[in-house]
Amino acid sequence: xxxxxxxxxxxxxxxxxxxxxxxxxxxxxxxxxxxxxxxxxxxxxxxxxxxxxxxxxxxxxxxxxxxxxxxxxxxxxxxxxxxxxxxxxxxxxxxxxxxxxxxxxxxxxxxxxxxxxxxxxxxxxxxxxxxxxxxxxxxxxxxxxxxxxxxxxxxxxxxxxxxxxxxxxxxxxxxxxxxxxxxxxxxxxxxxxxxxxxxxxxxxxxxxxxxxxxxxxxxxxx
Amino acid sequence: xxxxxxxxxxxxxxxxxxxxxxxxxxxxxxxxxxxxxxxxxxxxxxxxxxxxxxxxxxxxxxxxxxxxxxxxxxxxxxxxxxxxxxxxxxxxxxxxxxxxxxxxxxxxxxxxxxxxxxxxxxxxxxxxxxxxxxxxxxxxxxxxxxxxxxxxxxxxxxxxxxxxxxxxxxxxxxxxxxxxxxxxxxxxxxxxxxxxxxxxxxxxxxxxxxxxxxxxxxxxxx
Amino acid sequence: xxxxxxxxxxxxxxxxxxxxxxxxxxxxxxxxxxxxxxxxxxxxxxxxxxxxxxxxxxxxxxxxxxxxxxxxxxxxxxxxxxxxxxxxxxxxxxxxxxxxxxxxxxxxxxxxxxxxxxxxxxxxxxxxxxxxxxxxxxxxxxxxxxxxxxxxxxxxxxxxxxxxxxxxxxxxxxxxxxxxxxxxxxxxxxxxxxxxxxxxxxxxxxxxxxxxxxxxx
Amino acid sequence: xxxxxxxxxxxxxxxxxxxxxxxxxxxxxxxxxxxxxxxxxxxxxxxxxxxxxxxxxxxxxxxxxxxxxxxxxxxxxxxxxxxxxxxxxxxxxxxxxxxxxxxxxxxxxxxxxxxxxxxxxxxxxxxxxxxxxxxxxxxxxxxxxxxxxxxxxxxxxxxxxxxxxxxxxxxxxxxxxxxxxxxxxxxxxxxxxxxxxxxxxxxxxxxxxxxxxxxxx
Numbered sequence: 001x002x003x004x005x006x007x008x009x010x011x012x013x014x015x016x017x018x019x020x021x022x023x024x025x026x027x028x029x030x031x032x033x034x035x036x037x038x039x040x041x042x043x044x045x046x047x048x049x050x051x052x053x054x055x056x057x058x059x060x061x062x063x064x065x066x067x068x069x070x071x072x073x074x075x076x077x078x079x080x081x082x083x084x085x086x087x088x089x090x091x092x093x094x095x096x097x098x099x100x101x102x103x104x105x106x107x108x109x110x111x112x113x114x115x116x117x118x119x120x121x122x123x124x125x126x127x128x129x130x131x132x133x134x135x136x137x138x139x140x141x142x143x144x145x146x147x148x149x150x151x152x153x154x155x156x157x158x159x160x161x162x163x164x165x166x167x168x169x170x171x172x173x174x175x176x177x178x179x180x181x182x183x184x185x186x187x188x189x190x191x192x193x194x195x196x197x198x199x200x201x202x203x204x205x206x207x208x209x210x211x212x213x214x215x216x217x218x219x220x221x222x
Numbered sequence: 223x224x225x226x227x228x229x230x231x232x233x234x235x236x237x238x239x240x241x242x243x244x245x246x247x248x249x250x251x252x253x254x255x256x257x258x259x260x261x262x263x264x265x266x267x268x269x270x271x272x273x274x275x276x277x278x279x280x281x282x283x284x285x286x287x288x289x290x291x292x293x294x295x296x297x298x299x300x301x302x303x304x305x306x307x308x309x310x311x312x313x314x315x316x317x318x319x320x321x322x323x324x325x326x327x328x329x330x331x332x333x334x335x336x337x338x339x340x341x342x343x344x345x346x347x348x349x350x351x352x353x354x355x356x357x358x359x360x361x362x363x364x365x366x367x368x369x370x371x372x373x374x375x376x377x378x379x380x381x382x383x384x385x386x387x388x389x390x391x392x393x394x395x396x397x398x399x400x401x402x403x404x405x406x407x408x409x410x411x412x413x414x415x416x417x418x419x420x421x422x423x424x425x426x427x428x429x430x431x432x433x434x435x436x437x438x439x440x441x442x443x444x
Numbered sequence: 445x446x447x448x449x450x451x452x453x454x455x456x457x458x459x460x461x462x463x464x465x466x467x468x469x470x471x472x473x474x475x476x477x478x479x480x481x482x483x484x485x486x487x488x489x490x491x492x493x494x495x496x497x498x499x500x501x502x503x504x505x506x507x508x509x510x511x512x513x514x515x516x517x518x519x520x521x522x523x524x525x526x527x528x529x530x531x532x533x534x535x536x537x538x539x540x541x542x543x544x545x546x547x548x549x550x551x552x553x554x555x556x557x558x559x560x561x562x563x564x565x566x567x568x569x570x571x572x573x574x575x576x577x578x579x580x581x582x583x584x585x586x587x588x589x590x591x592x593x594x595x596x597x598x599x600x601x602x603x604x605x606x607x608x609x610x611x612x613x614x615x616x617x618x619x620x621x622x623x624x625x626x627x628x629x630x631x632x633x634x635x636x637x638x639x640x641x642x643x644x645x646x647x648x649x650x651x652x653x654x655x656x657x658x659x660x661x
Numbered sequence: 662x663x664x665x666x667x668x669x670x671x672x673x674x675x676x677x678x679x680x681x682x683x684x685x686x687x688x689x690x691x692x693x694x695x696x697x698x699x700x701x702x703x704x705x706x707x708x709x710x711x712x713x714x715x716x717x718x719x720x721x722x723x724x725x726x727x728x729x730x731x732x733x734x735x736x737x738x739x740x741x742x743x744x745x746x747x748x749x750x751x752x753x754x755x756x757x758x759x760x761x762x763x764x765x766x767x768x769x770x771x772x773x774x775x776x777x778x779x780x781x782x783x784x785x786x787x788x789x790x791x792x793x794x795x796x797x798x799x800x801x802x803x804x805x806x807x808x809x810x811x812x813x814x815x816x817x818x819x820x821x822x823x824x825x826x827x828x829x830x831x832x833x834x835x836x837x838x839x840x841x842x843x844x845x846x847x848x849x850x851x852x853x854x855x856x857x858x859x860x861x862x863x864x865x866x867x868x869x870x871x872x873x874x875x876x877x878x
Contacts (some may be wrong), residue, residue: 451739455795470842508681508695548772552778556780557765557777557778557779557801558778558780558781558794558799559778559794559796559801560774560777560778561774561775561776561777562773562774562775563773563775577775577776577777577794577803579776579803579805580805582775584774584775584776586794586796587772588797590797609861610861611861612860624730641827642862644826644827644828644862645859645862
């Protein structure tokens with residue numbers, strides 16, 4: 001890994017946060033994507049959904065804030081904001097499937113240049129299940145994959161995913177610590193690159209061929 | 223009409239009431255069927271549903287009881303019993319379609335020996351629409367048609383309905399002021415007859431052929 | 445995020461040829477002030493989706509009488525004689541749909557489902573021209589989703605974020621149409637600050653709602 | 662109609678080979694006292710329908726660990742290592758279903774719909790062997806309804822008639838499974854008299870509920 005893991009996750013979370021717009025309804029997957037909530041620009045108001053049945057989710061609950069009946073989709077105790085509300089799982093996934101979620105941010109085991117995503121099963125090895133991920137990737141208006149660029153040094157971004165898919169051709173944007181890649185009909189366009197790496201470096205860690213636009217920019221992560 | 227209309231309706235409502243059992247959830251159609259609520263045996267507890275979004279419906283509201291936000295499916299102000307609750311139209315018809323309504327009682331323009339019912343349209347003449355009737359007849363566990371035996375002296379019970387159907391082969395029981403007819407695979411069985419009429423009289427007012435069982439009984443309406 | 449607007453600010457949303465869903469059951473639970481506005485603006489060629497066409501002087505019935513509707517999708521039109529009259533004159537297109545099917549089609553539109561499968565209507569005129577699907581040896585009708593440009597919702601207590609509570613049977617179609625339109629306007633009996641409603645009373649989360657206006661109580 | 666029962670009276674409802682739906686999301690909103698009872702009675706060969714298999718020491722996870730389940734239909738099993746272990750040993754059959762599809766299939770069972778049509782799962786393993794239906798040029802999966810012999814619901818405040826309120830995200834699957842089983846038992850945090858709950862707070866009307874037992878708070 002070119003960038004230390006903790007720093008890498010911070011870069012990813014900060015850059016994802018810049019994709020969010022005022023008033024959007026956003027679902028953050030468990031793990032790395034939850035860090036995004038820490039970096040929302042102060043001048044915008046984003047509403048977080050938790051697919052177990054809440055909008056207006058706040059931070060992790062501490063001490064007296066804990067209500068054992070209010071958890072996030074990872075089972076952790078969280079707070080709910082004044083504008084928040086609760087509902088059953090049918091409405092929660094109606095919100096998701098019906099296109100009412102503006103942005104979903106998820107991790108990935110693999111993602112490819114067609115926008116395919118694999119993040120729910122490694123046959124014969126790990127079968128956690130898809131939870132709400134398939135509905136989220138299928139239903140959200142914009143799908144952002146937020147992940148470390150590589151796994152133990154091996155690429156996670158492919159011409160074609162090898163693992164069973166979570167959804168077909170639904171990913172819009174891939175954000176890693178090394179760059180920002182947009183899924184287009186022509187393939188993956190590297191719109192932004194981390195100022196500390198070279199194009200050759202990022203391509204060498206990516207199995208898919210990256211398209212380099214003339215106006216490629218440095219990732220803004222401050 | 224052999225029996226005066228007001229008296230006939232009372233006979234029908236009283237006899238239908240005897241079909242209901244303790245704890246049942248019942249939907250009464252508008253018009254004649256609503257009279258059934260006046261004759262529920264005192265030793266049983268029946269819950270009424272109103273398809274506009276309520277269970278535990280009480281009587282018509284009078285004076286200070288009126289809450290303009292609590293109406294029955296005919297738009298009249300009604301009361302709600304302590305055990306009652308409100309819900310949206312999706313749940314209301316989920317209750318109906320899902321087989322949670324034990325008995326529905328509806329009026330009819332025509333009904334036939336196959337259990338077909340027509341009560342929502344007279345083409346070119348009257349097109350009120352089906353409202354919730356099609357769902358009720360399709361979804362309720364038991365469908366009782368409660369109606370005057372004839373309309374202006376003409377039969378309403380046929381071998382085959384002439385008017386467009388509300389539902390196909392769903393009626394279980396037909397209760398009129400003249401008798402109680404059960405829909406069976408063999409045809410309409412006249413299980414009970416009003417003690418003031420003869421079998422010949424009721425057959426002459428019925429277009430379908432009535433099957434007369436050996437153990438035919440008098441209608442109990444007191 | 446304060447979604448409270450004046451009636452005047454809603455005025456500019458209204459356009460001819462819109463598909464509009466309106467809550468209410470025979471007028472109970474219909475946002476009358478928003479209906480007033482549509483009449484005032486004399487919006488034309490509306491496709492109206494509602495449970496019924498109410499009465500001639502109440503709820504959406506008034507839009508029918510005022511000749512503003514070109515098509516109505518409803519379960520019942522019998523209480524408004526004007527609907528039948530305009531239909532017979534050929535100036536109003538009426539699509540009758542069983543009530544349970546109608547509300548479930550709207551939900552399918554709002555919830556991203558491809559349609560619904562119901563036994564209601566099998567063997568009747570309602571089934572004509574529709575796809576049938578056999579499941580577990582039973583026949584079901586495939587009924588298609590409904591969506592709208594605009595949903596007009598009547599709420600009871602509503603907060604500034606658009607969280608909505610309902611009262612009694614005035615709930616009916618309201619929470620469902622609130623999920624199925626591009627723009628959702630709620631007419632509130634009472635408007636309160638964010639956080640003032642017991643969260644367990646909220647039926648329609650504010651994330652579905654675009655604008656809130658103050659109506660009568 | 663008083664539906665309050667002692668835990669002992671629920672005991673006789675439980676039988677081997679039952680299909681049981683249980684509310685809860687990673688254990689939040691699961692009726693733990695009813696799970697205790699199933700363990701105590703050592704009911705075997707259960708088909709379990711739930712969002713997930715929780716943790717080894719919480720909620721339905723305890724039934725997995727205790728080898729009482731022959732098949733589980735869930736969206737996620739990753740938090741309970743025992744589920745994967747028994748699956749790999751071939752003694753537990755696991756059907757994984759996307760969460761939104763799973764809850765909608767249960768609703769279809771309870772609401773008398775023939776199935777649901779969703780785009781979720783198209784182009785994935787989930788679509789294998791399932792009927793696809795094209796609507797408006799888009800492909801949808803036909804997913805079939807789910808029903809159960811018994812639903813175990815966790816309620817917050819419940820009255821004697823079985824009207825149920827929920828609290829926070831403990832609601833999740835509970836109101837939906839309450840519509841889709843032959844016998845519905847609610848474990849209440851608090852039991853009150855009929856009429857003591859604000860009607861607008863009731864999420865599950867008592868008409869869906871057969872029995873109410875008192876659980877922990």
